Structures are given as C-alpha cells and as structure tokens.
Amino acid sequence: MAPGTATVAYDLRFGAGRVSLDLLATAHPCERFVSVEVLCAWITESGLVPPHTPLGHADASWVAAFREVRAFVDQLARGALAGPASWPSYDGVLERVNDLARAAPPAPRVVRGGDGTLVRRLERPPACGELLGALARDVLELLTDPVARAGLRECEGDNCPLVYLDTSRGRRRRWCSSEVCGNRERVARHRRRAALTRT
Numbered sequence: 001m002a003p004g005t006a007t008v009a010y011d012l013r014f015g016a017g018r019v020s021l022d023l024l025a026t027a028h029p030c031e032r033f034v035s036v037e038v039l040c041a042w043i044t045e046s047g048l049v050p051p052h053t054p055l056g057h058a059d060a061s062w063v064a065a066f067r068e069v070r071a072f073v074d075q076l077a078r079g080a081l082a083g084p085a086s087w088p089s090y091d092g093v094l095e096r097v098n099d100l101a102r103a104a105p106p107a108p109r110v111v112r113g114g115d116g117t118l119v120r121r122l123e124r125p126p127a128c129g130e131l132l133g134a135l136a137r138d139v140l141e142l143l144t145d146p147v148a149r150a151g152l153r154e155c156e157g158d159n160c161p162l163v164y165l166d167t168s169r170g171r172r173r174r175w176c177s178s179e180v181c182g183n184r185e186r187v188a189r190h191r192r193r194a195a196l197t198r199t
Contacts (some may be wrong), residue, residue: 017165018044020139023070033063050120062128069132072097074199077163080152104134157181
C-alpha cells in the first residue's frame with residue numbers, strides 16, 4: 001500500500017453509533033477503501049454481513065459505490081447538524097438515498113454452527129445493492145428519528161470532520177473516538193501545561 005493509506009490491518013474504526021456513520025471514518029484521516037479487500041473487511045467488521053460471509057464476488061465497482069454512498073451519508077449528516085433550514089439543498093441527495101433504500105437488505109437465516117450453537121448466515125452471498133440499501137436505510141432511520149438525530153455530534157478533535165451519535169450519559173461525549181481524538185487532545189493539553197511550567 002502507498003504511504004498515507006490504511007495499514008495491513010486496515011486501521012478500520014467503528015464506534016460512531018450507527019453503521020452509516022462508521023462508514024464516514026473510512027475517509028479520515030486518509031482513504032481506507034484502497035482495495036476490494038479492505039472494503040470486504042469493513043463490510044464484515046461493520047456487521048453488515050455475518051462473519052465468514054463469502055464476498056469473493058466483490059469488485060472495484062463496489063469500492064466506487066461505497067465511496068459514493070459515504071459522500072451521501074456525509075452530506076446528510078452535516079445537513080442534520082445544520083438544521084431544518086439546510087434541508088432543501090439536500091433534496092437531490094435524499095432522493096438518491098431513498099432510491100438506494102428500496103433494495104431489500106440481504107436475507108438472514110439461522111443455522112447451527114460447528115459447536116451446535118445458532119449462528120446467523122445469509123441465504124446467499126449479498127449483492128452490492130443490497131448492502132448499499134442497508135446503509136441507506138440506516139441513515140434514513142437516523143435522520144427520521146428525532147431522538148437519534150438530536151444525538152448527532154461533530155468531533156471536537158483538531159482537524160477531525162467525523163460525525164458520531166452521542167449516546168453517552170448526559171450527552172457529554174466530545175470526540176468521535178476517545179482513543180484517537182480524545183487522546184490527541186489530552187496529549188496536546190499536557191504539552192501546553194508542560195510548556196507553561198518551563199517558562
């Protein structure tokens with residue numbers, strides 16, 4: 001992989017509170033969807049499909065489609081943060097997401113695993129449109145749920161544009177990730193205090 005792209009472990013981040021918002025983290029601080037393999041890892045780790053779902057049929061067109069939906073989610077999340085007055089400017093994006101949401105998500109089924117426990121599997125390998133439909137439905141549910149929409153926040157970290165769903169007690173969460181942006185803020189605060197004590 002080229003410098004500045006995702007590592008071998010892909011550096012995939014989850015924890016934004018919704019799978020559609022987790023999709024936004026694949027573009028910051030660098031593009032994560034640099035290959036079909038990384039996209040497939042994200043699809044599985046995000047929970048869009050059960051573990052071990054065959055995704056060998058995915059191709060480069062999937063990467064482009066997921067990037068496009070990511071841009072739609074980003075625009076709609078920012079529109080929700082800006083408030084109702086901004087919605088008319090997002091009508092075209094809403095229409096496109098509504099079209100994507102018409103696709104039925106992959107059909108799940110329950111089977112017995114090797115150890116006898118019940119596990120979720122898909123009826124067949126998912127089509128790209130089905131997965132995009134699941135993402136579109138997720139963002140539409142988020143935008144139409146007043147309680148969830150009220151919990152949307154933009155990260156307060158320096159140069160971090162990520163949006164997340166604040167479900168913390170008292171709604172006091174400040175960062176998309178306490179381990180990433182929160183840690184950077186704590187380190188920066190410590191350095192500022194240390195610099196003041198040296199002067």
